[in-house]
Amino acid sequence: MAPKTFAVATSMQDPLSAERLVDALQAAGLDAFVRTGGAASSAAFAAAQSAFYDVLVPAESFDQASGVIREVLELIERDADANARAAEDEAMSGEHEIG
Numbered sequence: 001m002a003p004k005t006f007a008v009a010t011s012m013q014d015p016l017s018a019e020r021l022v023d024a025l026q027a028a029g030l031d032a033f034v035r036t037g038g039a040a041s042s043a044a045f046a047a048a049q050s051a052f053y054d055v056l057v058p059a060e061s062f063d064q065a066s067g068v069i070r071e072v073l074e075l076i077e078r079d080a081d082a083n084a085r086a087a088e089d090e091a092m093s094g095e096h097e098i099g
Contacts, residue, residue, distance in 0.1 A: 004031070006056040009065045010073075011037075017076055018053035024072045025057060030065055032057050 009025075009032075012018040018034045025032035038051030057065040 005059045006031075006033075007059045007062050008054045009057045009062060010055050010069050012053045012055065013051075015053055018055055020076065021055045021069055021072050025055070025065055025068055028064070028068045030057055030061050030068070032065070 010021065012021070015034070022032045022034055033056055035054045035056055037054055
């Protein structure tokens with residue numbers, strides 16, 4: 001059996017979103033994994049953190065993976081919007097004082 005060729009389907013800036021994509025791709029029956037890239041540190045004495053997270057899929061599954069990724073990214077965006085609204089509502093309600 002010939003080895004598979006993998007292609008970068010997308011890159012993410014946070015590891016949790018990248019893993020969420022991989023989980024969704026695997027649930028759809030596709031091979032997928034995350035590869036970290038780059039490194040950055042905000043302080044000279046701090047450990048470097050990965051700067052981005054590539055989500056890789058088999059090249060022959062790229063089109064199918066693109067559809068799954070698009071759906072998951074839309075869900076992530078909706079979740080972020082809902083979370084922002086909930087945080088704003090909570091802040092405006094005065095339930096939790098800041099300061």
